[in-house]
Amino acid sequence: MYEGLIDNVQEFSMPADVQIEKWQGFAVADEIASDFSDIALKYAKELLENEWLTLTQYRLFLEIDKRLAGMSKQKDLWSVEALRSADDWEECRAKGRELLKALGD
Secondary structure, X not given: XXXXXXXXXXXXXXXXXXXXXXXXXXXXXXXXXXHHHHHHHHHHHHXXXXXXXXXXXXXXXXXXXXXXXXXXXXHHHOOXXXXXXXXXXXXXXXXXXXXXXXXXX
16 A cells, blocks of 8 residues: 555656656546545545554655645646646646655655
8 A cells, every 4th residue: 555655646746748658648637636636635634544644754745736736626637738837737746756755755
């Protein structure tokens, strides 16, 4: 589960062009966000409960999830072009990299 969590956060943090290529044929922004919120966040909660993550690390997951939830109200952020150029997405990727660092990866 921990390895799956790390893989998910790494994918979340990849440069936009790599994400777009990886999820070609899918609604890329939706896939990235749902993988994080629906999978990684659930894994993180379980890992926190079992003392594999610290509360500080878990709070970073929550912070990213909150940002994604706020972004979901802005339809213009959910295109391939927005994934490439919107500051919101770059900030999410930067937070993802910060999270990876906090996880020791």
